[in-house]
Amino acid sequence: DSSDITVVENYTANKYAAPNKELFGAAKGKNIIKIHLESFQSFLIDYKLHGEEVTPFLNSLVHNESKNFTYFDNFFHQVAQGKTADAELIMDTSLYPLPQGAAFVTKGNNTYQALPAILGQKQDYTSAVFHGDNKSFWNRDEVYKQFGVDKFFHSKYYDMNEGNTVNYGLKDKPFFKQSIPMLKSLEKPFYAHMMTLTHHHPYLISDKEASIKPANTGDPSVDRYFQTARYLDESLKQFFKDLKEAGLYKDSVIMIYGDHYGISENHKKAMKQITGEKITDFKHTQLQRVPFMIKVPGVDGKGTVHEYTSQMDVMPTMLHLMGIKANNYIMFGTDMFSKQHKEYVVFRDGDFVTPKYTMADGNFYDNDTGKPIKEPTKNMKEMAKKVRHELELSDNVLYGDLLRFYEPSKSWKPVDASEFSYIKKAE
Numbered sequence: 326d327s328s329d330i331t332v333v334e335n336y337t338a339n340k341y342a343a344p345n346k347e348l349f350g351a352a353k354g355k356n357i358i359k360i361h362l363e364s365f366q367s368f369l370i371d372y373k374l375h376g377e378e379v380t381p382f383l384n385s386l387v388h389n390e391s392k393n394f395t396y397f398d399n400f401f402h403q404v405a406q407g408k409t410a411d412a413e414l415i416m417d418t419s420l421y422p423l424p425q426g427a428a429f430v431t432k433g434n435n436t437y438q439a440l441p442a443i444l445g446q447k448q449d450y451t452s453a454v455f456h457g458d459n460k461s462f463w464n465r466d467e468v469y470k471q472f473g474v475d476k477f478f479h480s481k482y483y484d485m486n487e488g489n490t491v492n493y494g495l496k497d498k499p500f501f502k503q504s505i506p507m508l509k510s511l512e513k514p515f516y517a518h519m520m521t522l523t524h525h526h527p528y529l530i531s532d533k534e535a536s537i538k539p540a541n542t543g544d545p546s547v548d549r550y551f552q553t554a555r556y557l558d559e560s561l562k563q564f565f566k567d568l569k570e571a572g573l574y575k576d577s578v579i580m581i582y583g584d585h586y587g588i589s590e591n592h593k594k595a596m597k598q599i600t601g602e603k604i605t606d607f608k609h610t611q612l613q614r615v616p617f618m619i620k621v622p623g624v625d626g627k628g629t630v631h632e633y634t635s636q637m638d639v640m641p642t643m644l645h646l647m648g649i650k651a652n653n654y655i656m657f658g659t660d661m662f663s664k665q666h667k668e669y670v671v672f673r674d675g676d677f678v679t680p681k682y683t684m685a686d687g688n689f690y691d692n693d694t695g696k697p698i699k700e701p702t703k704n705m706k707e708m709a710k711k712v713r714h715e716l717e718l719s720d721n722v723l724y725g726d727l728l729r730f731y732e733p734s735k736s737w738k739p740v741d742a743s744e745f746s747y748i749k750k751a752e
């Protein structure tokens with residue numbers, strides 16, 4: 326009931342990290358372009374295959390050649406069975422995914438206080454999602470209404486002819502190309518979420534479009550993983566060029582993230598060849614890093630930041646950049662740029678990572694040596710308990726639909742799902 330939300334509120338209020346003064350409001354009123362890198366793990370960054378960089382364009386952003394980007398090299402995904410949908414949930418609500426199923430599907434009619442709705446209500450942002458797949462995949466066309474997403478450009482908005490599609494849907498190059506006029510059509514300021522798709526298991530690409538040879542581990546999906554990553558990298562390079570030509574680059578926040586792993590734990594043998602190291606439970610957990618990088622107009626990029634961060638932290642970070650206090654809402658993450666940012670990364674199964682040690686498959690490991698910690702300290706055990714408690718509180722929010730009972734402290738109007746529709750006219 327409504328008293329349960331008070332317990333959650335007390336917890337998140339206590340975890341809150343106050344904004345970094347230099348950045349609070351730094352991106353207020355700027356367009357936000359959020360770019361989803363499907364199945365992209367951080368080990369691809371700077372990786373060389375056959376003596377070549379796999380993702381030269383992303384590497385150039387990481388190395389801050391434009392002096393604009395900040396890259397977090399210790400950023401982790403936190404998804405569970407909901408995969409892409411979980412990443413979307415975590416980043417737009419700062420709640421944990423569910424232990425079973427996808428909240429997008431099973432809790433698609435819940436009340437949310439999501440980033441698109443907050444930006445819409447407080448700063449008159451238009452929010453839009455771009456994705457070349459059927460609108461009902463992952464129940465997006467229902468849950469986006471609860472999130473307050475104004476426009477959803479799905480498969481019906483794109484030319485999905487045979488040459489343009491592979492695997493789940495639209496190829497990334499035509500996706501970005503065709504998205505430009507739709508992006509231009511949005512009322513400003515906008516919050517646009519561009520969701521790529523080609524770099525998705527089983528990593529299908531034609532010989533003609535593959536510009537790097539597969540790896541040669543003998544594990545076909547691992548071997549092709551590098552080819553679709555290269556294709557994604559090329560599509561991004563083209564998108565940046567097109568954004569510049571459209572006059573949408575300079576004055577926009579650009580945020581790039583990986584949604585989850587692409588190589589599951591069923592490929593440990595091949596991954597040993599790729600990384601040169603045996604894939605222990607510890608190593609597997611460390612491989613759950615995905616890229617996170619951001620450019621804020623008028624703010625110098627910081628290059629590479631080593632703070633331990635996760636998808637959960639994105640929403641409070643964005644709110645603070647927009648000049649909106651994150652403690653007005655229920656959020657389990659903390660602002661990545663805050664001096665008080667909480668440096669522990671929680672996974673759905675109760676495992677977690679801190680800068681010094683890691684819990685992997687229920688066991689503690691030392692990050693420096695990768696060896697098990699025989700006698701975990703009292704602090705470590707308490708941390709493990711805290712992590713499970715935090716997951717339980719978040720689950721209570723979703724299972725009990727508790728945000729129905731929570732009134733954000735400043736001028737909040739509950740989202741009315743019936744005001745949104747994603748049916749394309751003449752569909």
Ligand code: GP9
Binds near residue numbers: 408
């Ligand atoms: C489908 C795409 C893939 O629209 O989001 O989802 P995933 O399989 O990665 O969850």
Ligand code: MN
Binds near residue numbers: 363408409410
């Ligand atoms: Mn995905």
